[in-house]
Amino acid sequence: xxxxxTKESRVLVQxxxxxxxxxxxxxxxxxxxxxxxxxxxxxxxxxxxxxxxxVPVFGSVADGMRATGADVTVVxxxxxFAKAAVVEAADAGIGLAxxxxxxxxxxxxxxxxxxxxxxxxxxVGPNCPGLITPGQSNAGIIPADITRSGRVGxxxxxxxxxxxxxxxxxxxxxxxxxGIGGDPVVGTTHIDCLAAFQDDPDTxxxxxxxxxxxxxxxxxxxxxxxxxxxxxxxYIAGFTAPEGRTMGHAGAIVSGSAGTAQAKxxxxxxxGVKVGNxxxxxxxxxxxxxxxxxxxxxx
Amino acid sequence: xxxxxxxxxALFEEHGIPVPRAEVTDSPQEARAIARRLGGSVVVKAxxxxxxxxxxxxxxxxxxxxxxxxxxxxxxxxxxxxxxVGKVMLAQPVDIETEFYVAYVLDRAAGRFLAIxxxxxxxxxxxxxxxxxxxxxxxxxxxAEGVTSAKAGEIAEAAGLAPQTxxxxxxxxxVLVRQDAVLVEVNPLVRTRQGHILALDGKVTLxxxxxxxxxxxxxxxxxxxxxxxxxxxxxxxxYVKLDGEVGVIGNGAGLVMSTLDVVAGxxxxxxxxxxxxxxxxxxxxxxxxxxxxxxxxxxxxxVNVFGGITACDAVADGxxxxxxxxxxxxxxxxxxxxxxxxxxxAVLDARAHPLVQQATTMDGAxxxxxxxxxxxxxxxxxxxx
Numbered sequence: 001x002x003x004x005x006t007k008e009s010r011v012l013v014q015x016x017x018x019x020x021x022x023x024x025x026x027x028x029x030x031x032x033x034x035x036x037x038x039x040x041x042x043x044x045x046x047x048x049x050x051x052x053x054x055v056p057v058f059g060s061v062a063d064g065m066r067a068t069g070a071d072v073t074v075v076x077x078x079x080x081f082a083k084a085a086v087v088e089a090a091d092a093g094i095g096l097a098x099x100x101x102x103x104x105x106x107x108x109x110x111x112x113x114x115x116x117x118x119x120x121x122x123x124v125g126p127n128c129p130g131l132i133t134p135g136q137s138n139a140g141i142i143p144a145d146i147t148r149s150g151r152v153g154x155x156x157x158x159x160x161x162x163x164x165x166x167x168x169x170x171x172x173x174x175x176x177x178x179g180i181g182g183d184p185v186v187g188t189t190h191i192d193c194l195a196a197f198q199d200d201p202d203t204x205x206x207x208x209x210x211x212x213x214x215x216x217x218x219x220x221x222x223x224x225x226x227x228x229x230x231x232x233x234x235y236i237a238g239f240t241a242p243e244g245r246t247m248g249h250a251g252a253i254v255s256g257s258a259g260t261a262q263a264k265x266x267x268x269x270x271x272g273v274k275v276g277n278x279x280x281x282x283x284x285x286x287x288x289x290x291x292x293x294x295x296x297x298x299x
Numbered sequence: 300x301x302x303x304x305x306x307x308x309a310l311f312e313e314h315g316i317p318v319p320r321a322e323v324t325d326s327p328q329e330a331r332a333i334a335r336r337l338g339g340s341v342v343v344k345a346x347x348x349x350x351x352x353x354x355x356x357x358x359x360x361x362x363x364x365x366x367x368x369x370x371x372x373x374x375x376x377x378x379x380x381x382x383x384v385g386k387v388m389l390a391q392p393v394d395i396e397t398e399f400y401v402a403y404v405l406d407r408a409a410g411r412f413l414a415i416x417x418x419x420x421x422x423x424x425x426x427x428x429x430x431x432x433x434x435x436x437x438x439x440x441x442x443a444e445g446v447t448s449a450k451a452g453e454i455a456e457a458a459g460l461a462p463q464t465x466x467x468x469x470x471x472x473x474v475l476v477r478q479d480a481v482l483v484e485v486n487p488l489v490r491t492r493q494g495h496i497l498a499l500d501g502k503v504t505l506x507x508x509x510x511x512x513x514x515x516x517x518x519x520x521x522x523x524x525x526x527x528x529x530x531x532x533x534x535x536x537x538y539v540k541l542d543g544e545v546g547v548i549g550n551g552a553g554l555v556m557s558t559l560d561v562v563a564g565x566x567x568x569x570x571x572x573x574x575x576x577x578x579x580x581x582x583x584x585x586x587x588x589x590x591x592x593x594x595x596x597x598x599x600x601x602v603n604v605f606g607g608i609t610a611c612d613a614v615a616d617g618x619x620x621x622x623x624x625x626x627x628x629x630x631x632x633x634x635x636x637x638x639x640x641x642x643x644x645a646v647l648d649a650r651a652h653p654l655v656q657q658a659t660t661m662d663g664a665x666x667x668x669x670x671x672x673x674x675x676x677x678x679x680x681x682x683x684x
Contacts, residue, residue, distance in 0.1 A: 080511060105479055105509035106405060110442045113410050129607070141577075143607045143638060158553020158576070160649055162663075163607045165639060182552060184481075185410045214407040237556040240563045241572075244547045245539050248552025250508060251407070256425070261560075278561045280662050 001174040003073065003153065003196035003203070004122070006098060007032070007136035014039045014085045014096075015076030017048060017057060024100075024141050024292050026050050031144035032250040033137045036068035042194045050255040061171065072131060074101045074139050082126065085106035090119040098139045098189070099125035106250070109185040110261045116187060121185025127157035127250065129179035140179070142166075151202060155193035156209035157216075157249070161237060161279060165207060168283035173292065175203040182211065182249025190220040204229045205290055207282070208273070210264055212238030213251045217264035227270040227277060231289045234268040234275040235282040236261045300505045300516065300569055305388045307501040310478060311485075314470045318498050321390035327371040333389045334367035337461040341389040343370040347382040350423075352651055360392065363439045398487035399460050400424050401468060403475045405447075405482070406439065412475070414438040414446070414468070416458035420487035446472035459502045463496045464488060479509030522633045527594055533585045536573060543568025544672045546591035546629075548584075550575050550609045557601045561662060567669035570597045577607040584617025585624065598675040601668035604643075604662055611635040611643030619650050630671040631655045634664035 011028065015021040016038025021254050029035050029050055037056050038048060042057030047118010055151070058064035061073055066224045073094050077085045082101045090112070097116065105125050111149055115125050124131055135149035142159070147166040150173020156162040162179050178193050180186050197203045210217035217236065224232055238247060238254070239261040246253045265275045274289065276282025305323045312318050323346065334341045335447035341422045347356030352358050357379050361367040367389060397421035397582070399532045406413040413662070421426050428435045436457035440446060446454070467488060475483045482504040489497050505516060531538035537552070541559075545567045549555040552574050559569040573591060575583050590642045591600055604614050609666045614635065621627075632656055647657055658664035 050550060079508065103508045105512070106481055106506050107476065107479055107509070108407075110411055114442045126625050141608055146637060154552070158551060158556075160549070160551025160554035160605050160607060161557055162553075162556060164557075164605050166638060167605070184405055184407045209553070216408070219408060235557075237553050237560060240541070240559040240569055241556060242539075242541065246507075247539060247572055248537050252556065254551060278563060278662055279557060280660065 001200055001202045002133035002136060002150040003193065003200050003275050004124070004178065005133045005139055005176060008284070009032050009072045009139070010036045010068055010075060011137070011139055012037050012039055012058070012061060012068070012070040012073040013076065014061065014089065016055070017043055018076060021076040021210035022048070025055065025214070027129065027141070027144070028138050029053055031138035033139065034072050037064040037189050039064055040075070048073050060092070060133055061089045061094060065092055065094060067251065070094065072096045072098065072139055075101060077101060079103045079105070085184070086112040086123065087115055088119040090116040093119065094121055096122045096124065098128070098130045098238060100128065100130060100140055101122060102127045104183070106184055109183060113187045124178060125181045125185045125186060128181030128186070131176060133176045133244050133258045134174055142177060142179065143256060145148055146170060151204035152207060153195070153197035153200065154178065154204070154207040154209070155190055157211050158209060158237060161209050161235070164279045165235070165283060167295065168280060169286055172286070176202060176242045182251050184251040190216050191223045192222060194223055194228055198230060203230065204293060205233065205286060207286060208232055208234045208268070210234065210236045211249065211251050211252050212241050212247065212261050213249070213259045215259065218267040221267040221271045221273065224273060232273045233282060233285045233289060235271045235279060236264045236266070236275065300507055302503045302505065303346045303348060303386070304344065304500060304502070305346055305386070307503040308498070310474055310503060310629060311498050311501055314474045314477070316467050316498050317496060319391045319393055319394065321388050322370070323386050323388045324516045325375065325386045327368045327375065330371035331364045333367035334364040337389060337391050338442070339363050340392055341367050342392055343367055343374060344388045344390065345377065345379060345384040346386040346388055347379045347384055349380045349382050352379060355408060356383065362597045373528065379446045392645055394488060394492045395489045395491045396492045397461065399458070399464060400427070401460070401471065401488050401670070401679065402484035402486070403440070403472060404483065411442050412440045414454045416438060416454050416460060416596070418459040420489070445476065457484060461490050461496070462519060463490070467496055467498070474503070476664070478503070479506045479513050479649045480504060481506050520573060524548055527590055531573070531590045534590070536557060536583070536587055536590060538590060539572040540594070541569050541571050541594075543570045544598040544669050544676065546594065546597040547603070548573045548587050548591060548600065549603040550577065550605065551607075554603065554605055558601065558661070558665065561665040562601060562669060565666045565669035569673050570594060575609070579614065581617035581620055582615050584614050584622040588618060589625060590620040592629060597629060598672035599629055599668045600631045601664055602631065603634050603664065605641075606635070606638030606640060608638070610639040611637060612646055613637040615643035615646035618655070619646060622650065622652055623653070627652065627654050629654070629675070632658055632664050632668040632671065634658045634661055
């Protein structure tokens with residue numbers, strides 16, 4: 001079943017005719033995604049030829065949805081225009097907007113995440129690699145060919161650590177992998193994904209990847225204690241990060257005693273989550289836990 | 300980007316928030332002249348981007364212009380928590396009756412801004428919040444509405460601030476929104492014995508992502524603690540100098556942070572964080588390696604790339620280009636996985652540089668880089684072949 005994205009998902013790409021949009025639309029199509037249209041107000045009525053597939057360009061998200069029944073949009077537009085693009089998608093009533101764009105001002109993120117919530121649109125991102133349900137659909141920039149379909153659900157603040165874990169566990173495979181992004185304000189949180197994976201019959205075990213900054217992992221730990229019965233394996237990046245320095249992601253910063261990797265790891269371990277010290281060790285913990293889950297007698 | 304106090308003060312003044320008269324200088328003689336202009340008696344304050352200046356001797360009261368010059372001489376050049384004082388601000392002293400605390404901060408969990416206000420200003424708000432949480436009022440701000448006079452009245456009332464602070468609260472919100480700030484703080488906001496409201500000290504943190512529409516804050520407002528950080532920033536590289544001996548380059552902030560941790564787990568200390576980003580070209584890789592190799596503290600380098608969008612063969616080409624441009628004197632351990640990894644490994648194999656070795660796993664590569672740094676430190680210099 002997977003979460004948020006399935007083989008039935010019909011995907012629009014805002015910014016499809018730009019350089020990044022073209023490159024990744026091609027990759028999404030190759031991964032089996034139903035990309036049903038691009039959006040560009042200046043190129044409405046045109047179409048783009050991707051190898052043997054012709055994808056029409058619409059003047060607005062609303063037009064694209066009317067013509068194709070699209071329910072997902074992937075946003076590749078530059079930072080200065082991203083807020084307007086997301087607001088347009090929310091106004092059109094789309095169910096899911098995946099915002100890949102990096103470097104969006106935080107005031108814009110606050111505005112569009114709050115607006116989308118009122119309109120009932122789920123935002124994944126911004127500054128994220130998107131999400132993939134292997135073998136079914138890929139909305140974003142996650143490489144589709146490094147893993148396969150399976151029973152592990154993955155939620156991560158980091159794109160490359162998502163890829164690393166997907167690759168290490170390629171023989172096991174994944175239900176859905178969601179990159180939620182490393183900005184201070186994101187639309188979909190660890191908790192949203194934990195809740196969805198808990199309810200997803202295709203997910204047997206959950207991997208949660210966090211990093212320094214904020215307290216999202218601590219809140220996820222509290223949520224796990226109350227609501228998650230499936231095994232969770234964690235990994236946190238940034239133990240060696242010095243205080244007060246932004247480590248690549250806009251949200252990855254240790255402020256005083258807040259936001260440390262140590263505190264996040266401790267919070268997860270306190271609720272029974274096994275936390276790896278390296279990505280490889282994390283993958284090993286997943287394998288060991290899957291064995292015990294599978295050996296346990298079925299009720 | 301954090302602003303200096305004098306820059307924050309200038310912004311407050313621009314937005315109509317009352318501040319004491321003040322001027323900035325880097326010269327003790329000029330400090331004397333400024334004190335004369337401001338009426339003789341002044342407060343002399345170190346301009347550094349760190350808290351706790353007072354305790355570190357960075358804030359002094361001077362009774363007259365000669366005293367201001369002496370105070371400036373004592374403060375300028377001083378080291379405060381690793382920050383060298385390049386400038387001092389001289390301000391008119393204020394006859395304080397009451398001190399308040401007000402700030403707008405980003406509430407990451409709620410995805411919106413929050414007003415934090417207290418009638419107990421002048422000290423560390425964290426200490427007040429820990430000792431007496433009820434003395435600190437936290438009011439969420441709806442992003443669609445912002446801070447109107449009515450909202451400001453609500454904030455002031457919740458915290459027990461003087462009614463005259465309402466106007467300051469509205470204007471401070473304008474500073475936050477118009478300047479694309481992620482934090483604005485006034486501590487203390489004071490009422491003088493004459494009944495005036497004044498922002499005595501302030502902190503403003505701007506959003507680096509908003510620089511494209513906030514052109515006035517050029518890169519010269521950024522203070523780099525390290526010359527290599529300035530070089531890296533000019534090349535558009537995401538680089539943070541650390542105090543260890545293993546140079547680390549990777550793609551993606553999460554993977555690079557993780558690489559630092561894995562290196563530290565092998566008993567070595569990372570010398571830096573350098574993220575070449577997604578889809579990096581050979582030139583970006585070559586530039587990154589150039590920056591790291593010019594750091595004398597670096598004893599070995601670990602290049603850790605998981606090619607998602609980034610192609611490993613482009614990374615390998617960049618390494619080879621760097622080898623042609625700079626004479627490599629430090630060992631390099633490279634781990635390539637993902638997109639075009641086999642082609643990338645073949646490129647490095649073909650170049651066959653004696654100081655470059657490849658590893659197949661991240662953990663193994665980190666271990667090797669740590670061993671090489673250790674060996675290099677013991678022998679003083681790495682034998683070049």
